[in-house]
Amino acid sequence: xxxxxxxxxxxxxxxxxxxxxxxxxxxxxxxxxxxxxxxxxxxxxxxxxxxxxxxxxxxxxxxxxxxxxxxxxxxxxxxxxxxxxxxxxxxxxxxxxxxxxxxxxxxxxxxxxxxxxxxxxxxxxx
Numbered sequence: 001x002x003x004x005x006x007x008x009x010x011x012x013x014x015x016x017x018x019x020x021x022x023x024x025x026x027x028x029x030x031x032x033x034x035x036x037x038x039x040x041x042x043x044x045x046x047x048x049x050x051x052x053x054x055x056x057x058x059x060x061x062x063x064x065x066x067x068x069x070x071x072x073x074x075x076x077x078x079x080x081x082x083x084x085x086x087x088x089x090x091x092x093x094x095x096x097x098x099x100x101x102x103x104x105x106x107x108x109x110x111x112x113x114x115x116x117x118x119x120x121x122x123x124x125x126x
Contacts, residue, residue, distance in 0.1 A: 002026040002116040004098045009121030016125075017086045022098030022118060024079040030054075033105035034072065034081045035114065038123075040094040048096070050108035051081060059108055088125045095120040 008020040024034065035050035049060045049070045060068045069084040081098060099114035107113035 002028075002100060002102075004100060004116060004118035006096065006098050006118045006121040009096060009123045011124045011126065012088050014089060014125055016088050017084065018088060018123060020083040020085075020096055020121060020123075022081040022083075024081070024098070024100055025077060027074075027077045027079055027100075027102070029102040031104055032074075032079060032100055032102055033108055033114075034079060034098065034100045035108060036070065036081070036083045036096060036098060037111050038092075038094045038096045039120075040091075043094070045097070045111040047109035047111065048085075049083065050105055052105040052108070053079065054104050057105070059105075061109065090125050092125045093123060095122050 003025050005023045031054035036048040037045045039045045047061050051058050067086050071082045073080045097120045098118040100116045101114045
């Protein structure tokens, strides 16, 4: 079965940067869609960025695209999706989740479309 494990969260000063990593294992398909979402306290789950390994297209959320870089490495059943964010603001505080679904990205920015999720990693910006 697919497993996702996020790492790299913590406390960051405003204006700083962070790097999160999502280690995926158990992928049975060469082509997968992987994404980062985040959720603030009392808020819904918001897309940050998504990547399709088949054509390596990257989609960043419109309100974040200037501050987000994603990259991926994939080898057989393992995939690692990294997220870099710069110029962090307190509004970036929340739990960051990694998600994936086999095959090409279709509804890549819709959290309901994904069927595998990590446990999340907390990011606090002050």
